[in-house]
Amino acid sequence: MIQDARVLQPEFIPKEVAHRDAEVNHLSRTLDPLTLGESPETPLLLGPSGTGKTCIARFTVDRLREAVLELEYQYVNCWQDYTRFRLLYRLLDGIGQTLDIHRRSTPKDELLDRLHAYDGKPYVVILDEVDQLESTDVLYDLYRIRGVHPILIANRETDLFSRLDERVRSRLQSSVRIQFDKYGTDELVAILSDRVRWGLDDGVIDTEALRYIAEAAAGDARVSIGILRTAAREAQSQGLDHIPMAVVESAVPEGKSELKRKDIEKLTPHQHVVYEIIAEADEVSPGSLYDAYRERVDDPKTKRTIRNYCSKLEQYNLIRAEGQKRGRQYRLAARAPEP
Structure with missing residues (x-):
C-alpha cells in the first residue's frame, strides 16, 4: 500500500506545490536579484504552524538553484540549533568548513571569523523557527557577512521583534513580509491527494475520507499529513488493500497525538x-x-x-x-x- 514512505513525512519537499502560487511567486521575486549577482532584501515568512512556510522556502530555493548554478545553500532549524555556536557551526557545515572544529573547545568567534572570510558562491541560508534562537545577536552577525543571504521563518512577527535589539530590528524593518494563512479544507484535500498519488497505491483512499482528514486537521497541513500517514500504516498492518473510513476515523486522534509527541520532543x-x-x-x-x-x-x-x-x-x-x-x-x- 505504501510505495514511498518519505512522501508521508511533513518535511518532504515535493517537486510541485498546491495552493501557494502567490507565496512562491512573492518569494521568487524577492530572491530574483541573486540571478543577477546582486543581494536581495531579506524575506520574512510568517504564519501559523502547518501553513507551508518551510516547504515553500525550501521548494523555492531548490528552483532558484536550478537557475543559478553558482549558489550554496543550507537549511537550519533554529529550534534544534538554537545557540550561537550551533547555528554558526551549521552554516560552516553547509560550505564544508567544519572538519577541524571542536564543539567543546573552538571559540565561537573563530567560527564567525571563518564565515567572514568566506569568499565563495552566494550562500542562501533558511533559518526556520528563527524566533527560537537563544540570542538574536547572531542575526546581526549574519547581516555583516558579505555573500550570506538569510531567509527567515517565524510564526508571529511580534514574538520575533520583541526579542530583537535595535540594531537587528532596524535591519529587519525593511524585510519583505510574506504571510501564510491556514489552509482551507479544499486546499488540504488537494495536498493530501498529491501525497496519495506520490506515495500510496492507486485508489486506496477516496475523496470523502480525505475531506474527513482535512476537516479534522483544521487548516494545518502537518496534522493532515500525520493523520494520513497513521491511517495508511494501520491499514497496511491489517493487510488491507484500501483505507476504509473506520481506519481514518480511528487515525485522527492518534495522528494528532503523534504530532504532539514530536513537538514536545523538540x-x-x-x-x-x-x-x-x-x-x-x-x-x-x-x-x-x-x-x-x-x-x-x-x-x-x-x-x-x-x-x-x-x-x-x-x-x-x-x-x-x-x-x-x-x-x-x-x-x-x-x-x-x-x-
Missing part, C-alpha cells in the same frame, strides 16, 4: 521544564510558573524569555493561555473536537 531543555510544570497543574499563573521554573533549573532564563516560551508552546497547541496580564492562566491545550 522542545529545548528549559522549554521542557516549563511544559512539565504546566502539565502537572490544572492551571498556573505566570508568576507561579516562573517561581516553580526557577526552583528546577540552575541557570534560569528571564521572565520575558519564559513568556516567549509560553507563546511558542501556545502556537503549537501544546498549552493554552486564558485571561490577560495578572489574571492570565496557563493550562494544557485540550484535544480539539473530532469532526
Whole structure:
C-alpha cells in the first residue's frame, strides 16, 4: 500500500506545490536579484504552524538553484540549533568548513571569523523557527557577512521583534513580509491527494475520507499529513488493500497525538521544564510558573524569555493561555473536537 514512505513525512519537499502560487511567486521575486549577482532584501515568512512556510522556502530555493548554478545553500532549524555556536557551526557545515572544529573547545568567534572570510558562491541560508534562537545577536552577525543571504521563518512577527535589539530590528524593518494563512479544507484535500498519488497505491483512499482528514486537521497541513500517514500504516498492518473510513476515523486522534509527541520532543531543555510544570497543574499563573521554573533549573532564563516560551508552546497547541496580564492562566491545550 505504501510505495514511498518519505512522501508521508511533513518535511518532504515535493517537486510541485498546491495552493501557494502567490507565496512562491512573492518569494521568487524577492530572491530574483541573486540571478543577477546582486543581494536581495531579506524575506520574512510568517504564519501559523502547518501553513507551508518551510516547504515553500525550501521548494523555492531548490528552483532558484536550478537557475543559478553558482549558489550554496543550507537549511537550519533554529529550534534544534538554537545557540550561537550551533547555528554558526551549521552554516560552516553547509560550505564544508567544519572538519577541524571542536564543539567543546573552538571559540565561537573563530567560527564567525571563518564565515567572514568566506569568499565563495552566494550562500542562501533558511533559518526556520528563527524566533527560537537563544540570542538574536547572531542575526546581526549574519547581516555583516558579505555573500550570506538569510531567509527567515517565524510564526508571529511580534514574538520575533520583541526579542530583537535595535540594531537587528532596524535591519529587519525593511524585510519583505510574506504571510501564510491556514489552509482551507479544499486546499488540504488537494495536498493530501498529491501525497496519495506520490506515495500510496492507486485508489486506496477516496475523496470523502480525505475531506474527513482535512476537516479534522483544521487548516494545518502537518496534522493532515500525520493523520494520513497513521491511517495508511494501520491499514497496511491489517493487510488491507484500501483505507476504509473506520481506519481514518480511528487515525485522527492518534495522528494528532503523534504530532504532539514530536513537538514536545523538540522542545529545548528549559522549554521542557516549563511544559512539565504546566502539565502537572490544572492551571498556573505566570508568576507561579516562573517561581516553580526557577526552583528546577540552575541557570534560569528571564521572565520575558519564559513568556516567549509560553507563546511558542501556545502556537503549537501544546498549552493554552486564558485571561490577560495578572489574571492570565496557563493550562494544557485540550484535544480539539473530532469532526
